[in-house]
Amino acid sequence: MLPSVAVFGILRFPPERMSEVRPHLKALVEATYRHDGCLAYDVAEDLLDPGLVRFSELWPDHASLARHLQAPHIEPWRTAARDCGLSERKFTAYDVAGSRSV
Template sequence: MNATVAVFGFLRFPPEKLAAVRPHLKTLVEATYQHDGCIAYDVAEDLFDPGLIRFSELWPNVEALQQHLVAPHIEPWRTAARGCGLLDRKFTAYSVDESWAV
């Protein structure tokens, strides 16, 4: 399946809250893969910036991304993130016209 949408973003939490964030994040990622039709949904803690969690996502189309944003598992995740002290968030979606190996 070819991706037509790529999303990159981050969430920032107090570093001391990351242990509390991880189980909620795991639930989000598993539900997204199981239900939302994503091609890739990768999440990682930044090794050099404690408290920063980076996201990279590939979606088959805008409609799949829009459905993900209102999926039943999103609001519980957002509530949990706020409860864990979410400090900042930024996500940007891009249209993917073609891809090639580098």
């Protein structure tokens, strides 16, 4: 199945709190893959900017993304992120016209 929606985003945490954040991120990613119908859901800490977490996501359609944002595991993640000092959140969704290898 080809994606029709790509999402890119960042979250920022205090660098000294990342050891607390990681288990919650792991649970979020695992639950998202298990339940939400994503095609790809990748999360990585920025090596050059401590405390910055980057997201890249591929979804089959906007409806799948909307269901993900309302899934039962999202609110516990959001609460944990706030409790771990979340200070910045930016996400943008893009319509994907087509895919090809480069």
